[in-house]
Amino acid sequence: MKLNKLIGDRFKERPADCVVDSHALMVRGGYIKGMANGIYSQYPVMKRIAKKIEEIIRREMDAIDGQEVLFPVVMPKELWEESGRFESIGKEMFRGKDRNGAEVVLGMTHEEAAVHLVREYGNTYAKYPFMIYQIQTKFRDEARPRAGLIRVREFTMKDAYSFHTSMEDLEAYYQVCFQAYNRIFKRTGAKGVISVQSDSGMMGGSISHEYMLLTPIGEDSLAVCSECDYRANMEAANSIFETEDTESPGTLEKTATPDCATIEDVCGYLKKDVKKSCKAVVYQTNEEDHYVVVFIRGDLECNETKLRNFLGKEIHPAVITDDSGIIAGYIGPVGITKNCTVLFDTSLLGIRNLVCGANETGYHYVNFNMERDLGDVRYYDLSKITEGGICPKCKKHTIEISRGIEIGNIFQLGTKYTDVMNMRYTDENGDLKTPIMGCYGIGIGRLAAAVCEASHDEYGPVWPISIAPWEVHICCLRADDETVKKTADDLYDHLQKEGVPVIYDDRTSVRPGVMFSDADLLGVPVRVIVSPKNSKENLCEIVTRDKKISKKVTVEETMKTVLDIINRLKEELEA
């Protein structure tokens, strides 16, 4: 490929509305062009990267006995009514009507389509297990797309669905897939991808993992133990606490706490440690005026995902009205009368002499002791894990909170879809059984953006050779010089004959600075510079994009050296 024929302009200035580097570089480098909020076209450079990623994924999916299929983008409402998700999914799903008025949806995930495809095929135990996957466009009408390709509304995804006759078989295959994913991220050069336990959310099912690329611009918060291998999405991370408190119980006393709007104010006023206080966090279920009051240690926050899962319904922070019977700012466990759901977080277990609200404007209690003053209560894990918190696995204070981008996930779905969609098989004994499913996704564009985010410098991306748009970039600094041009042309021809993907910049209209800047933006791992200066000494200069290798070799040796470097870079990713 000649660079002067490459479609997509590169330019110098960082676009004003790009806040993350990968977005800015992909726009500046002529990779993508925004068309609408969270919707992008891909120029050839981006498409080449996406293709390479897809091929790596295909290889791994095929290696674990996956078979590639293709589901429709547009699906009828009826299919989604079978699973119940036509109703349960909100605005995120794009809905429309065809010319006859029949309602259709755009696929945002394909569990329904997968079951639909193999419902008849999988009617006997003899055909199990099997896995199908596809690579194609998904549409999700996200509330807030951001950061270029990191969070978009339309994107390409590899999604795989496996079917099993036993939980043991699913678990075994889940592990196989887990390993395949590790290989995929290694081969694509997505360094620093970790797997974490996650919340299954709307997908349902029990066990799930997310693959996270650690980066400060990530949207998810992760709890990572620095001592052991515990890693979880913060919304799924279990919080545990020390329950020893040797302080002897004091007398429960009502105390005036005027103008104390927050628990920090109260504790400051009473000169008490916030960790020895009990605050109330109030939510409402979506069936309006029902309140849910969570009592939790004053310095902690409620994990709304945990609360949502516990209640099994949607909740939102409460709007407390005057006639609700709830005294905002002074809510406490003693004498709370209103018929609301009251929950106690495990962080309160065993703590003595707490400060808490008195359910009376302007007053709090001190020396509140849960067992003594309230009797037996049940505690639930409803708090957010914190930096320096206790690791649920190794029990040390070693939890660190990091940010990450989710680039893949795997779920044990169980029979959630197969059951309601009436997929059955006949087992060895002639009994009808429901198959067990797993599903496994990877976002292609997001993976590319995440790699770019993790691997770039101020001038451009530094692509791993496995997904780079080209493997070699030839800069012919003076294509108007016959010797120079001849050398570069020959090299270009030879590399192409060897089957090496190569981009060749032989423009005479630009100066070296422009060529180098363009090369940096394309991020091709190996660069060969042919110039009059080098040619005079019969040399070519070879530089890797990451600057780890920079050498001059004779023109004759150039081909071999370049091929050696390419092979070495590839081996590093496979090792």
Next chain:
RNA sequence: CGGGGUGUGGCUCAGUUUGGCUAGAGUGCUUGGUUUGGGACCAAGAGGUCGCAGGUUCAAAUCCUGUCACCCCGACCA
């Protein structure tokens, strides 16, 4: 959905407070020339219904009303 910000040639932005004549700059693009190892220089040229609609006015990029789009924070999110 709540809060904030921005819409002016392909891109980055000035001009808007205080209305005034043919709407500017840089960059990119075209042509010619000089240049050539990290985004050169000279000259000529093309390119804009100032997001859109309505209103006020002798006169609107500028003031008013509405609306749309994009960006950021939050809520939400396999």
